[in-house]
Amino acid sequence: MEAVYVDKHYNLVVECKQGSKKAHYELYKLYSKAMLNTAFRIVDNLDEAQDVLQEAFLDAFARIKDFRQETTFGLWLKQIVVHRCINQLRKRKMELVDINDEQIENLADADEADDGELQYKVDQVKQAMKLLPEGYRVVLSLYLLEGYDHEEIGQVLNINENTSRTQFLRAKRKLIEILKQKGITS
Structure with missing residues (x-):
């Protein structure tokens, strides 16, 4: 049996799954600042961080029905933001060198x-x-x-x-x- 993690914003997530635009907006207000900070720390460019943030929220809301509460919504969203940031950096052709x-x-x-x-x-x-x-x-x-x-x-x-x-x-x-x-x- 899978563990289900219930966080304090559980009801908003449920409402989002039911298509509530108000719930989408409330979740955005709750998490946007923290997620923008995360994105900015990674991409180090405010415009790109804002773009990443918008794309991440669009992704999250499009895939909200796949969110199974196995973790908090914030952690799930943060993972989306980080992956979006990494994709943005790849667009810049970030190079990391293998070292022994x-x-x-x-x-x-x-x-x-x-x-x-x-x-x-x-x-x-x-x-x-x-x-x-x-x-x-x-x-x-x-x-x-x-x-x-x-x-x-x-x-x-x-x-x-x-x-x-x-x-x-x-x-x-x-x-x-x-x-x-x-x-x-x-």
């Missing part, structure tokens, strides 16, 4: 700081992430911000798991390098 395991290096984690300085550092990291090469930024965003593991990233990007790990480690190293240049880390 021997080339992976351990990197030191950043030191902890007080809340005010921590917020400053978070803002600086967000800005520095925009300077990363696209492949690095995408893997780093999917792993750190979207919560995907390397196996899932590999499946989404059509790369092997080790390539995802390597891209992540290189992205982390490059990010630290950028932050050091800005005087953010020691």
Whole structure:
């Protein structure tokens, strides 16, 4: 027997399945900002992120009858958004290079700081992430911000798991390098 996950927006999803345009609009209002943020972190272009968002919602509403509540609507929608983002990046011909395991290096984690300085550092990291090469930024965003593991990233990007790990480690190293240049880390 399949598990069915009931989330707090279950009734809206049911109404959508019955064709309610009002329910479509309510779900859009509930999720659009978060999904736009997700799309923007991946494609790093507001216009493209907005396009991805619209396409993802169109996809979701067209396929809403296939949604089986095995997870939350938000997670299901996020998966659609991420896949749409990856397709958008493929249109840009994003290139990820396969790397051998021997080339992976351990990197030191950043030191902890007080809340005010921590917020400053978070803002600086967000800005520095925009300077990363696209492949690095995408893997780093999917792993750190979207919560995907390397196996899932590999499946989404059509790369092997080790390539995802390597891209992540290189992205982390490059990010630290950028932050050091800005005087953010020691």
